[in-house]
């Protein structure tokens with residue numbers, strides 16, 4: 398028999414986020430918006446933090462239930478801790494936090510030989526450090542209430558190397574720093590899961606494979622699809638439900654994981 402602390406909802410209700418207060422950074426992005434919609438559909442009250450807040454307000458203008466949108470620059474390191482504390486107080490406790498903001502430098506996407514040291518440093522700072530610091534600040538607050546779930550959006554390229562054949566005939570690539578950043582995010586996810594586990598806070602990463610987006614050359618889309626078990630790239634909407642799972646009671650014994658949502662890319 399389970400102890401009272403380990404008794405959870407079972408069946409479909411375990412996947413519900415009804416009554417939960419969720420915050421999604423970068424919630425106006427391709428993946429972030431899909432996560433926001435999936436969480437709202439599952440009953441969560443969602444707040445989006447995004448630098449492009451006007452665009453994001455327009456994106457969610459007619460949402461039912463309404464989505465709250467606030468301006469935030471996750472790279473403004475001096476204010477992040479106070480910002481998290483303020484949001485936690487305003488909401489009466491953050492239940493779910495998703496890091497999906499994707500800040501990057503203007504030269505992001507260059508090949509290793511064309512990437513100056515300063516660019517590498519800056520991207521590690523604004524991409525990895527912002528995500529890690531925010532997760533830590535949020536976990537501290539959640540720990541005081543002995544409850545909460547944090548999900549970091551990482552990537553399969555934090556786990557396996559890119560297969561550069563999929564970029565042949567295009568000017569696309571995966572920057573070297575991306576693998577270092579995403580590998581770092583996944584490792585730090587595990588650190589936080591261990592550090593805050595006994596305080597009732599779960600911390601997980603999700604590792605999407607390539608998501609179909611605009612401006613992707615057909616040759617890349619074809620080659621990418623062939624490299625996966627399912628034979629295609631992901632639709633952004635397919636990333637939301639696995640995040641809902643990690644956020645919900647259905648994942649009450651899941652922490653420190655890096656969940657692949659990749660059409661089987663990493664299985665092959």
Ligand SMILES: NC(=O)c1ccc[n+]([C@@H]2O[C@H](COP(=O)([O-])OP(=O)(O)OC[C@H]3O[C@@H](n4cnc5c(N)ncnc54)[C@H](O)[C@@H]3O)[C@@H](O)[C@H]2O)c1
Nearest residue numbers: 423425426427428448449470471498499500552605607608
């Ligand atoms: N798109 C993919 O194929 C893919 C695959 C695997 C992993 N990912 C990861 O998913 C995450 C989201 O990627 P995406 O494709 O949705 O990117 P995106 O560019 O579509 O969206 C990123 C969002 O972050 C916001 N943002 C940028 N800088 C910010 C800042 N300083 N402060 C606050 N918000 C800021 C943008 O306004 C935007 O709404 C990233 O971590 C990315 O590495 C993406």
